[in-house]
Amino acid sequence: MSCKPKILVEAENFSIAQCANCRRIGFHFKNILVGFEADAFLDFIKSYSKVDFDKNCTMLVGQEQIILKTCHTDIQFAFNRAEFDFVNQRLQQAKVILEANRILEL
Numbered sequence: 001m002s003c004k005p006k007i008l009v010e011a012e013n014f015s016i017a018q019c020a021n022c023r024r025i026g027f028h029f030k031n032i033l034v035g036f037e038a039d040a041f042l043d044f045i046k047s048y049s050k051v052d053f054d055k056n057c058t059m060l061v062g063q064e065q066i067i068l069k070t071c072h073t074d075i076q077f078a079f080n081r082a083e084f085d086f087v088n089q090r091l092q093q094a095k096v097i098l099e100a101n102r103i104l105e106l
């Protein structure tokens with residue numbers, strides 16, 4: 001079956017979509033698109049929400065940025081504070097939708 005992405009959350013330069021067939025998630029921010037299995041994505045949201053930007057940021061290309069691991073060992077996100085907050089809000093929206101969808105599927 002081919003993938004049928006359905007948008008869960010959309011904003012400027014940003015989308016989170018889930019395939020109606022294989023349930024994989026596509027996380028699209030600016031010019032990056034990273035794929036996650038649904039469970040790995042929920043784990044990512046959970047760990048993301050626990051990150052303290054101020055305690056963990058590092059200077060990178062002249063500004064404070066946070067380095068975040070993904071389920072792909074060689075792919076990490078580097079976000080400045082505004083990007084980190086923006087993505088955090090969108091991830092929380094996606095979480096609510098994913099959890100609601102999961103309940104509907106039961």
Ligand SMILES: [Zn+2]
Nearest residue numbers: 003019021022
């Ligand atoms: Zn698919």
